[in-house]
Amino acid sequence: MKKILVNVTLLLGFGWLFISATVDLDNLFNYANQEVPDYITEDNTDGNPIDDKTATLGRVLFYDKNLSSTNTIACASCHIQERAFGDPAVQSVGVNGLTGRHSMRLVNPRFAHEHHFFWDERAETLEDQTTQPIQDHIEMGYSGTNGDPTMEDLINHLESLDYYNTLFEFAFGDTEITENRLKLALAQFMRSMQSFDSRFDEGMALVDNYTEPFPNFTPQENMGKSLFINTPNEGAGCADCHFPPEFSITTNTQNNGVIGVAGMPGEIDLTNTKPPTLRDLVNPDGTLNSPLMHDGSFNSLMQVVNHYNAIPDNPENTSLDGRLTDLNGDPQQLNLSEAQKQALVAFLRTLTGSDIYTNEKWSDPFDPDGSITIIGGTLGISEASLAPFVSISPNPVDSNAAIETNLGQLKLWVYSSTGKLLSYQEAHTRITLDFSNKASGLYFVKIMTEDGLQITKRLLKK
CATH class of the missing domain: 1.10.760.10 (Cytochrome c-like domain)
Known part of the structure; x- marks a missing residue:
């Protein structure tokens, strides 16, 4: 027997509503x-x-x-x-x-x-x-x-x-x-x-090759891109290890000169050689998503640039990647100007998307109390009919979103993410919502049945 779990209340900015953490196997x-x-x-x-x-x-x-x-x-x-x-x-x-x-x-x-x-x-x-x-x-x-x-x-x-x-x-x-x-x-x-919806990706769609200046970039951002791509003689050489357009680490790397251990001052670890991609280092609002490096020791993009500009000469680091050394085998000193450093930071920010x-x-399919509702798919007919069924597709929406339910006659409200009421209507079984003129972002669709059941679904506008 398949288990159907009820919805729970969640406090949103516009009141107590039933949020349905539903996994719809038919959609x-x-x-x-x-x-x-x-x-x-x-x-x-x-x-x-x-x-x-x-x-x-x-x-x-x-x-x-x-x-x-x-x-x-x-x-x-x-x-x-x-x-x-x-x-x-x-x-x-x-x-x-x-x-x-x-x-x-x-x-x-x-x-x-x-x-x-x-x-x-x-x-x-x-x-x-x-x-x-x-x-x-x-x-x-x-x-x-x-x-x-x-x-x-x-x-x-x-x-x-x-x-x-x-x-x-x-x-x-x-x-x-x-x-x-x-x-x-x-x-x-x-x-x-x-x-893949960053400003970098938007720029890639406008040129034949990422080495060309991007029309959608500022002069500073294009300068940063050029510095990132070009070798240390002409730039900073970042692409030697973080190859665009994926910006993931290349194979067979050694450590990058950061050899600390998180939470253990003075300890050394030389085994950290695979960072994540450089995409989405910062949030769409520009704030850093998380501390950087395996030990979380850097709290800004500028700290990262400063590190690579002048990598510490630590004799205990016996496996510094060779691409981060000069011709004498010493840790690199790029001698970047302040303007060049700022340009690199500006370019790294262009790698952030939004979707x-x-x-x-x-997103999280569970309700705050840990319950989850599974509908559709292999559920039996009689059992599925007992479950509150609300389907919104497509979600994310570009223009029109279709809502289907098994709740009968209902009232429907659409709220912005801040709780502002945008529309209200009464309907039955299937409703079409026009989002073509609404701004991109998160919306809430509140549905209330004649017997008082309230369900709220999240809807994302592209």
Whole structure:
């Protein structure tokens, strides 16, 4: 028997409303066929192509605190959508303490040049990466050591949750839960996290090659792009390691001169050689998404530029990447002017998009109390008819959004993200909302039935 969970109340800026954290298996988000620019050539999918059904399961797993031994930590606890799936804290909080490294942003993991994962590249593939935090004593606690439960215990726990019976059968054809299936689903969801709507991408559409000046850039931003791309003799040489247009780290790198250990002053770690992409270092409003480097030691883009401009000469660093040394083998001193430094910072800011921060397909599907509603798909007819059914498509919307329900006669309000009432209407079963003249951003659609049931859905305008 599939479990239908009720909605809970959530305080929004415009009052107490029922927020439906519904996963609608008949109206899946597009994970598998997202548009990828022609100039993006890297792809580490490696035999696990994204499928909408499996990625939907991955989304639930990613946000589910039941994957930690104390039911308090999810993957999303350390990888927050509003922070480009990073963490504003230097060290993330796990079930048994603080993580040893800063949690890196999960942006465009599918399009990384280096196919190994984690700062120290210990995971051979993204699939291998996905369950290691779950089996870490500090992070999520299913390590099987130090008195921790085992991975088998986790699988038994997930089997007791009715919604996973539905989701695994929907994704894989039967209800069996295995570690390998967890890996496949989580990796597919993470690979779907893509960001290609930055001003850099807008500029790429206007030229034949990224080496050309971008018409949509300021002179300072074009100067920064030129410095980034060109070698140290003519620029800063950043592209030697962070190759555009993916801006992920190239293969076979050594460390970058930052050799500290998070939370352990004076300690040294030379194994950190794989950072995330340079895309979405900052939020769309310009604020830094998270501290930078594996030890979270930099709190601004200028600090990063200053580091590469004059890398410290530390005799204990025996594995500084050769591309960061001069002809004598000493750490590089670029001698950039203040104007050049500011230009590099300005260019790095152009690599930030907007969709990844708000798109519902990557958002939390759970209600605040940890409940979740699964409708459609493999649910039986009689059981599905009992569930409050509200579907909005497409979401995100470009112009018109269609709302379908099984709630009968209803009243409908549309609010802005700040709680301003934008429209009201009474309708039955199917409603069309015109968003063609509304600004991009997040909206709330409140529905109330004749018997007083209230459901609010989030709607994103592109």
